[in-house]
Amino acid sequence: MNIELDPSSTPDRDELDLDVSVAKSLFVGRITEENLFPYPRIGADEAETLAMVSNSLDNFLQDNQEEFPRWDRESAQPEAFLKSLRELGLFGLIIPEDYGGIGLSNAGYTRVVEQLSSYDSSAALTVTAHSSIGMKGLLLFGTDEQKARYLPKLASGEMIAAFCLTESGSGSDAASVKTKAEKNQDGSWTLNGEKIWITNGGIADFYTVFARTGNDAGELSAFFVERSWRGVNTGAKEDKMGIRASSTTSVSFSDVTVPAENLLGRQGQGFKIAMSILNNGRTGLGGGSVGGMKACIALATAQALERKQFGQSIAEFGLIKTKIAQMAIDCFAAESVVWMVAHYIDSGCNDYSMEAAISKVFASEAMQRVANEALQIAGGNGYMKEFPYEQIVRDSRILTIFEGTSEILRLYIALSGMKEAGRLMEELAESVEDVFNNPIKGLGVLSEYAGRRIAQITPFRRDKMVSCVPATLRNEALIYDKYASELGRVADVLLRRHGKEIVSKQLAMKRLADIVIDLFVGLSVLARASSFTDDGETRYQQAINVAKLFTQQAKRRMNQNFRRIMRNEDDDLKQLAQFIFSERAYPWDVL
Numbered sequence: 269m270n271i272e273l274d275p276s277s278t279p280d281r282d283e284l285d286l287d288v289s290v291a292k293s294l295f296v297g298r299i300t301e302e303n304l305f306p307y308p309r310i311g312a313d314e315a316e317t318l319a320m321v322s323n324s325l326d327n328f329l330q331d332n333q334e335e336f337p338r339w340d341r342e343s344a345q346p347e348a349f350l351k352s353l354r355e356l357g358l359f360g361l362i363i364p365e366d367y368g369g370i371g372l373s374n375a376g377y378t379r380v381v382e383q384l385s386s387y388d389s390s391a392a393l394t395v396t397a398h399s400s401i402g403m404k405g406l407l408l409f410g411t412d413e414q415k416a417r418y419l420p421k422l423a424s425g426e427m428i429a430a431f432c433l434t435e436s437g438s439g440s441d442a443a444s445v446k447t448k449a450e451k452n453q454d455g456s457w458t459l460n461g462e463k464i465w466i467t468n469g470g471i472a473d474f475y476t477v478f479a480r481t482g483n484d485a486g487e488l489s490a491f492f493v494e495r496s497w498r499g500v501n502t503g504a505k506e507d508k509m510g511i512r513a514s515s516t517t518s519v520s521f522s523d524v525t526v527p528a529e530n531l532l533g534r535q536g537q538g539f540k541i542a543m544s545i546l547n548n549g550r551t552g553l554g555g556g557s558v559g560g561m562k563a564c565i566a567l568a569t570a571q572a573l574e575r576k577q578f579g580q581s582i583a584e585f586g587l588i589k590t591k592i593a594q595m596a597i598d599c600f601a602a603e604s605v606v607w608m609v610a611h612y613i614d615s616g617c618n619d620y621s622m623e624a625a626i627s628k629v630f631a632s633e634a635m636q637r638v639a640n641e642a643l644q645i646a647g648g649n650g651y652m653k654e655f656p657y658e659q660i661v662r663d664s665r666i667l668t669i670f671e672g673t674s675e676i677l678r679l680y681i682a683l684s685g686m687k688e689a690g691r692l693m694e695e696l697a698e699s700v701e702d703v704f705n706n707p708i709k710g711l712g713v714l715s716e717y718a719g720r721r722i723a724q725i726t727p728f729r730r731d732k733m734v735s736c737v738p739a740t741l742r743n744e745a746l747i748y749d750k751y752a753s754e755l756g757r758v759a760d761v762l763l764r765r766h767g768k769e770i771v772s773k774q775l776a777m778k779r780l781a782d783i784v785i786d787l788f789v790g791l792s793v794l795a796r797a798s799s800f801t802d803d804g805e806t807r808y809q810q811a812i813n814v815a816k817l818f819t820q821q822a823k824r825r826m827n828q829n830f831r832r833i834m835r836n837e838d839d840d841l842k843q844l845a846q847f848i849f850s851e852r853a854y855p856w857d858v859l
């Protein structure tokens with residue numbers, strides 16, 4: 269699949285406020301237009317490099333297209349394929365040129381991953397497990413000496429990287445790892461433990477390993493460990509549902525001596541490092557999802573146009589048409605939000621973790637919806653191994669599980685937002701006292717709060733949002749404006765009602781997360797559609813149409829979520845679950 273590039277585009281994000289998180293601001297009812305408009309574009313220089321990478325990648329992937337299903341069946345990527353990935357420079361995509369890499373930005377990298385995964389998810393995963401997570405810690409936190417030692421080998425693919433966090437007892441609860449590193453008198457460390465389900469485990473030579481280094485639970489540190497060291501072993505290849513050609517194994521450490529200079533960052537910084545790597549790497553999975561969706565849309569449209577039933581092409585039927593339209597909306601929305609987040613990372617934004625989580629949740633779930641619909645449009649053919657659909661469905665199933673499950677990320681999204689809302693409320697409470705002790709500070713916070721409240725109920729802010737979009741998208745801008753205000757109000761109410769207990773209200777948190785996902789994805793769609801030039805062509809008009817359709821759908825979902833935060837049957841559902849747990853099975857029968 270050839271992905272078109274737009275080399276004429278130029279960066280235009282001078283006014284980005286690096287300290288602002290758009291998504292967190294939504295929780296206090298504020299839309300920070302300066303970080304959304306104009307929609308980012310890739311720089312001309314990078315577009316040129318990207319076009320070259322893209323062309324050679326297309327030729328290479330087309331040559332291997334027939335082989336991918338076989339490698340899926342055989343559950344292996346041949347060494348010759350890995351060698352080609354090395355020769356194409358695919359292990360050095362984000363490594364700076366000084367160290368022998370291609371030096372792409374996060375956005376450029378995301379685009380390459382998109383292209384890779386439009387051909388084969390396992391191929392994309394081999395590259396992303398290396399770049400997005402395996403050696404990302406070295407790029408983000410490594411010392412100059414560590415970079416000089418490892419980056420050239422990682423760029424050439426002489427060393428492939430893997431990220432080792434998960435253990436049998438420690439999945440979503442990443443802080444509970446048991447692998448232990450004990451400090452020796454000479455400053456080196458002795459590492460013991462076992463990691464499971466490590467992508468690239470069997471082919472990697474460079475592992476970023478997280479281990480406990482203190483007696484306190486959660487005191488983690490990160491280390492670089494080489495496969496060739498004594499005591500490092502990998503298990504058998506896992507027999508998986510999907511992404512079967514990609515290597516997934518356990519990696520164990522038995523009295524492995526890790527030199528002092530292989531500690532990454534400072535002792536005790538491991539958890540923060542792990543989370544930073546995952547946040548920074550999320551656009552890899554997002555880009556992969558977008559590439560998968562584009563491939564599905566191409567397959568499904570061809571299938572729908574060619575297949576005839578009831579004397580006509582099934583593409584004529586309304587039920588099939590709306591599936592195709594929905595797939596396009598999902599893909600456009602995912603692409604818009606993933607690209608936006610990639611640019612936040614490239615611009616040096618200090619706080620993008622919530623936006624990154626939103627892009628991962630939305631893009632991965634959109635990919636699963638699109639894959640299912642593509643299979644459905646193909647009917648019985650979709651179920652047959654002779655066709656690509658069943659593999660795509662199997663491959664995409666992992667997306668909502670690894671690198672943070674959808675459940676955990678939704679909780680994270682809502683909690684981060686509520687923390688922001690709570691911070692402002694705490695400042696407000698303090699400022700009431702400060703009005704007497706420190707009038708300048710106290711009144712300052714009070715007036716910020718008052719300003720926000722006034723902004724929520726006056727049309728003043730609306731002018732700002734509306735001025736960012738073309739006239740045809742004015743109503744959509746007003747919808748996001750209104751629902752952001754409502755989110756700010758509801759977050760306020762929930763915090764007052766539940767205080768810190770809000771953490772345990774998972775269903776309310778999920779609904780808040782879904783609202784902010786719709787808002788941030790919708791605003792990204794709006795910004796992107798607003799950046800297109802009105803040339804009177806259908807492609808432009810349909811992009812505007814997509815923005816309108818997404819907004820209407822998001823509005824319906826948000827209305828339902830707001831309603832159900834206040835009125836729901838959650839307690840009854842939980843009671844039912846409790847009963848089923850006690851029975852340990854479905855307890856009814858018609859006999």
Ligand SMILES: Cc1cc2nc3c(=O)[nH]c(=O)nc-3n(C[C@H](O)[C@H](O)[C@H](O)COP(=O)(O)OP(=O)(O)OC[C@H]3O[C@@H](n4cnc5c(N)ncnc54)[C@H](O)[C@@H]3O)c2cc1C
Pocket residue numbers: 397430431432433434438439440441464465466467468508516666669670671672673674675676
């Ligand atoms: C193919 C594959 C490749 C992988 N690659 C890597 C890798 O390269 N490196 C690595 O370190 N790890 C890797 N993993 C591990 C992966 O990141 C974990 O599987 C994932 O984090 C989830 O952990 P878990 O499987 O233990 O599920 P659990 O944490 O046991 O979760 C089970 C279910 O409970 C839900 N849940 C958990 N806690 C809560 C909560 N507080 N509230 C509500 N719901 C909750 C989860 O969302 C999930 O639905 C890989 C896994 C797979 C399957």
